[in-house]
Amino acid sequence: MILKSQVEWALHCCAILAGLPEGRYLSTKALAELHGLPKEYLSKALQSLSQASLVETTLGPSGGYRLAKTPSDINFLEIVEAVEGKARSFTCTNIRENNPCRPAGYCDSKPCAVARIMWEADEAWRDTLRRVRLSDLVGTLSEEVPADIWRSTFEWVLKRAG
Amino acid sequence: MILKSQVEWALHCCAILAGLPEGRYLSTKALAELHGLPKEYLSKALQSLSQASLVETTLGPSGGYRLAKTPSDINFLEIVEAVEGKARSFTCTNIRENNPCRPAGYCDSKPCAVARIMWEADEAWRDTLRRVRLSDLVGTLSEEVPADIWRSTFEWVLKRAG
DNA sequence: GGAATTAAGGATATATCATATCCGAAAGCA
DNA sequence: TGCTTTCGGATATGATATATCCTTAATTCC
Ligand code: FES
Ligand code: FES
Numbered sequence: 001m002i003l004k005s006q007v008e009w010a011l012h013c014c015a016i017l018a019g020l021p022e023g024r025y026l027s028t029k030a031l032a033e034l035h036g037l038p039k040e041y042l043s044k045a046l047q048s049l050s051q052a053s054l055v056e057t058t059l060g061p062s063g064g065y066r067l068a069k070t071p072s073d074i075n076f077l078e079i080v081e082a083v084e085g086k087a088r089s090f091t092c093t094n095i096r097e098n099n100p101c102r103p104a105g106y107c108d109s110k111p112c113a114v115a116r117i118m119w120e121a122d123e124a125w126r127d128t129l130r131r132v133r134l135s136d137l138v139g140t141l142s143e144e145v146p147a148d149i150w151r152s153t154f155e156w157v158l159k160r161a162g
Numbered sequence: 163m164i165l166k167s168q169v170e171w172a173l174h175c176c177a178i179l180a181g182l183p184e185g186r187y188l189s190t191k192a193l194a195e196l197h198g199l200p201k202e203y204l205s206k207a208l209q210s211l212s213q214a215s216l217v218e219t220t221l222g223p224s225g226g227y228r229l230a231k232t233p234s235d236i237n238f239l240e241i242v243e244a245v246e247g248k249a250r251s252f253t254c255t256n257i258r259e260n261n262p263c264r265p266a267g268y269c270d271s272k273p274c275a276v277a278r279i280m281w282e283a284d285e286a287w288r289d290t291l292r293r294v295r296l297s298d299l300v301g302t303l304s305e306e307v308p309a310d311i312w313r314s315t316f317e318w319v320l321k322r323a324g
Numbered sequence: 325g326g327a328a329t330t331a332a333g334g335a336t337a338t339a340t341c342a343t344a345t346c347c348g349a350a351a352g353c354a
Numbered sequence: 355t356g357c358t359t360t361c362g363g364a365t366a367t368g369a370t371a372t373a374t375c376c377t378t379a380a381t382t383c384c
Binding site: 040 | 341342343344345346350351352353354
């Protein structure tokens with residue numbers, strides 16, 4: 001059970017976009033260079049964010065991506081689910097129905113106990129992610145990343161933002 | 163991020179083994195028939211449980227599997243990790259190191275903020291599973307599965323247990 | 325002792341999915 | 355008009371999950 005690397009990419013990109021001044025856009029090319037990622041493939045992750053209405057785009061030169069909401073209105077779960085999908089990590093294939101001792105045609109009233117427990121754990125994972133806002137990440141980063149790197153990174157970004 | 167179906171299989175098998183009288187073994191063949199699963203492949207899942215010391219085995223006719231501990235000493239996480247592995251669902255590939263604005267040779271002091279948050283969610287998932295004991299599952303099942311099916315299933319099992 | 329049965333593990337095949345690249349279309353800018 | 359950008363489709367490749375087969379060693383039963 002491994003999340004795709006696109007999840008990491010999307011989170012880092014959102015953190016950068018969160019620092020973008022109002023009304024500016026940043027292109028896939030710039031985001032790919034900044035993180036050392038394959039531009040074409042990163043583009044798929046950004047498209048997922050776009051379809052989830054987390055970012056807005058504009059075309060043409062000086063086009064690119066910007067956040068569609070304020071960083072404090074975006075939580076981790078939204079970003080993760082945008083690229084990873086909303087499906088639960090555990091799927092019940094109903095093998096209890098194969099029990100040869102069950103009367104033919106018997107129909108279960110509830111989802112089985114095994115699945116309910118696994119889904120509860122899944123929900124705990126989602127809850128944790130739901131509670132962390134993008135603005136929280138930006139806050140932590142701005143404290144932890146050395147000030148000169150932090151500053152020069154955004155100078156680098158602004159030079160490329162349309 | 164989808165768990166393998168072996169996880170479901172292992173959980174169901176453990177639930178059955180938990181109902182086995184002291185000292186009896188149940189074969190892969192019986193467990194596969196009971197759940198309608200491919201015997202050879204289910205065998206791999208049971209081998210994983212064996213390697214994790216959750217079950218004990220014996221060879222020869224009347225051989226098979228039994229729990230290595232009491233059901234109240236086995237939690238869900240042990241079973242899940244036995245077949246799914248203990249790796250975290252999120253892996254940090256350190257793309258922050260690719261930032262062209264970082265001075266060459268700069269070394270981060272901490273794991274990055276993104277990873278710490280993702281790992282926290284992962285830990286919440288694991289905590290939930292850790293808190294559920296196999297005996298809890300058996301308790302729920304014995305309440306929810308209709309009494310006649312429950313009874314005839316274990317008659318079926320006992321007929322095949324060595 | 326010999327035949328049958330079982331778990332363990334290696335080898336292999338297949339399907340599905342993650343990763344990655346390429347291209348054409350549509351939209352915006354100079 | 356020409357350039358740049360997002361978007362979506364098509365395609366290729368690699369890794370992993372799923373599944374089967376076969377050999378070996380241990381155990382039981384006759
Ligand atoms: S029947 Fe297996 S988890 Fe529902
Ligand atoms: S550098 Fe990306 S999660 Fe650590």
